[in-house]
Amino acid sequence: MADTQEEIIIIEEGETQSEGSPNEPKPGETSDEAAARKKKRIVIGAAALLLALAGGGGYVLFSSHEAPAASGKTAINEAHATPKEEIIEPSELEKMIDKANTLYANGETAEALKLYQKIALYSEAISQYNLGVIQLKEGKYSQALDNFKRSIASSENRCVSAINAAVCSLHLKREKDFNYYIDLALAYLPQETNSPLYSYYYTLIHYYKGHYPEALSALKHPTSEEYLTTQNKLRAKISALYGNYPNAIQALENPLQEEDSFSLGLLYANTGDLRNAKKYLSDAMMQNPEPIQESLALAFVNLKMGLQEEAAGLIRKTTQAYPDKVYTPYPIRVFLKPSLFEPDAAQSIYRSQKHGAKSKNFQTVFYFAPYKIFNASQAVNYIQKGNASIYVDNMEGAKSYLENSTRLSIIDHGIALAIQKALDFRIRDANAQFNALLKNNPKHSILHYNLGLTYAQMGDFPKAYEHFLRSYHLDADNYLSGIFALMSSDLIGRHNAKLSSILKENLSKEPATEEFELYRTVLEIAQNNFPGASKWLDNRYKERPFYVGLKTLIALENADDDEAKKSSEKLIKMQPADMLPHLLYIDAHFKRQKPKAFASSAINYLKTKNLRYDDLYYGPQITRDRAVTMSVMTGQLAPMIERLKRQLQTTGGNTVDITGALAQAYLFNRQFEESYALYNQLVDTHKIKDGQTLFLGACASIGAEHYENAIALLELSKLTNPAFAETRYALGLLYLQAQNNAAGAGQLSRLGNNGFVSRYFDFAIDTDKLANEPHKYHAL
Secondary structure, eight states, X not given: OOOTTSOOOOOOOOOOOOSSOTTSOOTTOOHHHHHHHHHHHHHHHHHHHHHHHHOOTTOOOOOOOOXXXXXXXXXXXXXXXXXXXXXXXXXXXXXXXXXHHHHHHTTOHHHHHHHHHHHHHHSHHHHHHHHHHHHHHTTOHHXXXXXXXXXXXXXXXXXXXXXXXXXXXXXXXXXXXXXXXXXXXXXXXXXGTTSTTHHHHHHHHHHHHTOHHHHHHHHHSOSOOTTHHHHHHHHHHXXXXXXXXXXXXXXXXXXBOGGXXXXXXXXXXXXXXXXXXXXXHHHHHHHOSSOHHHHHXXXXXXXXXXXXXXXXXXXXXXXXXXXXXXXXXXXXXXXXXXXXXXXXXXXXXXXXXXXXXXXXXXXXXXXXXXXXXXXXXXXXXXXXXXXXXXXXXXXXXXXXXXXXXXXXXXXXXXXXXXXXXHHXXXXXXXXXXXXXXXXXXTTOHHHHHHHHHHXXXXXXXXXXXXXXXXXXXXXXTOHHHHHXXXXXXXXXXXXXXXXXXXXXXXXXXXXXXXXXXXXXXHHHHHTTOHHHHGGGGGOOOOOOHHXXXXXXXXXXXXXXXXXXXXXXXXXXXXXTTOHHHHHHHHXXXXXXXXXHHHHHHHHHHHHTOOOOOHHHHTSOHHHHHHHXXXXXXXXXHHHHHHHHHHHHXXXXXXXXHHHHHHHHHHHHTTOHHHHHHHXXXXXXXXXXXXXXXXXXXXXXXXXXXXXXXXXXXXHHHHHHOTTOHHHHHHHXXXXXXXXXXXXXXXXXXXXXXXXXXXXXXXXXXXXXXXXXXXXXXXXX
């Protein structure tokens, strides 16, 4: 049965202009016959005028020609006995019609209907149809249906009466009757072949029968320009049904009707023309005294435009005004953007250097940054002082010096062992050892620096910031600690302007030596000033991995292709078995190639290298991020997953990072359930709760449609980095999906109106819910 939410069309029967004056007798026609014909025309014409003037509400009224009388027996079972008509003069009938029209126009509907019923006694066959139209407009569907039945039975207006009878049945939810009368209208349609409105009747019948291609074909080849506005509305509806939104827009805008603003706003939104969508939806809001749908639709358009704060305001206001209705029109569905998984799209984002550039650059610095060793001369100095104290019989002093020397030696030995683990890409093991040493030595600046560096390489930037800052406060000469604290604070949205000012001022007073030129260069990178850092490219210092890594990064960011290629070539000679230097080489040498050529060059290059993959399995997080991204761009996720699964099965030690890499690979290979299970294992079993693990775990949960789990993980992730826009955006959408508009608006309002567009998340109206749960979700 046709959807009861569709606009219902009532056809009003009128007359078609015929040749000659309607008052002149036709050849062979008597004066009485002419008078009767005139009477018939007056009744139809007057009723048509009345309905045209009184038209409103949700219905569209039409005039059409008189349907020829059907020959043969009527198809209606219920016969109607027509009473004998009383003879009445046409002038008197006109007066009765005028009076009825006046009563109806003045709102005295009941009196008007009584008079129309009286008129029907004199011209029942004609009036039955018009009376049915009025009753249909008034919502008196049962009475209207009875009149349309009589009109059909009297062989008058059969096709159009059958269409309106079907409309009445639709309102009365009589599916069987609806189908019967639409089929009946189709059976009587051949009687209208000579009518200018034949194509229009054809359109309506097939529209109600659900034969949309046939209806659209008739609309494209009309036999009349009558009722153009309504024909355009139907054309727009059917075009939109088949996703042809430009055609639907064209139909509604030519000519433009003010009441179509809402439909045009939705259509423009579907084409991605958000500016026009916003314009029309704003107009529609002004037209409706209860603009629930209009406000929500505009809010969603604002979300797509990056106007999250404006969207949140509309959602909050609409929810407060209409708490019982606000969730029914537009249930939304949150999902991961397809571009995350498409090689060409992923490559375009990656090579544009726009997404996550700062995080990627800072983590590259952390990857190559040196660990600091103990101060050996300090331990020797304590030993010498202890020996000297013995010679002067200061046994207590000697004991103190030698104990300090022993303690320092134990710390130094522990630091050396932990650094060796870090250099072997056993970052988590090194982190654990540094933490153990710190318990008994909480004021050791070098321990804090090294611990901060392991946290930074693991992607746990809040803890990295904590230890880098502590290290700098314990030793203000340790500039790398201060600069790395600045980088870490930036990555968690805690911009430390005071620290930046102090570092900049202090370094400006230091001499132009190799050490301080290095610190000044890293500070420029921390401030995202790569042109300022380009001086580093001209130095002739002894080449170390950290120095060359900085040159490669600076050259890539400054689009200095020659220097980037040269520096990356040196880097892979220094670290031939590690992944990240080779990924930087690919960036430097192939980034100008077209997508397919880039992917091919990258695959062929990596095939020839003998990599050990330890930095992928156990090393810094950036290696796993870049390796997975490269696999997405080159279509090599499946081989990578198999490699990681084998390694996970054969590794007896710490498998946390292998598990993390496999979870990430599963996620971007759209194996959401597998990814979801592994991320939950990392969080719940291994207690890994850095921001990235929590965030990607939430992504996997959304992909697997475990939305409550996604909300929980995002709330935890938000604590690690409250300024991360992706987390707040996803949370806002998920709360809207869960019908918690207050919480959703709260998250979205914090994003402002700065044009933020998520790389990860998108949403759409959940049409499955609208279709399958009509008792819960419906148009207002």
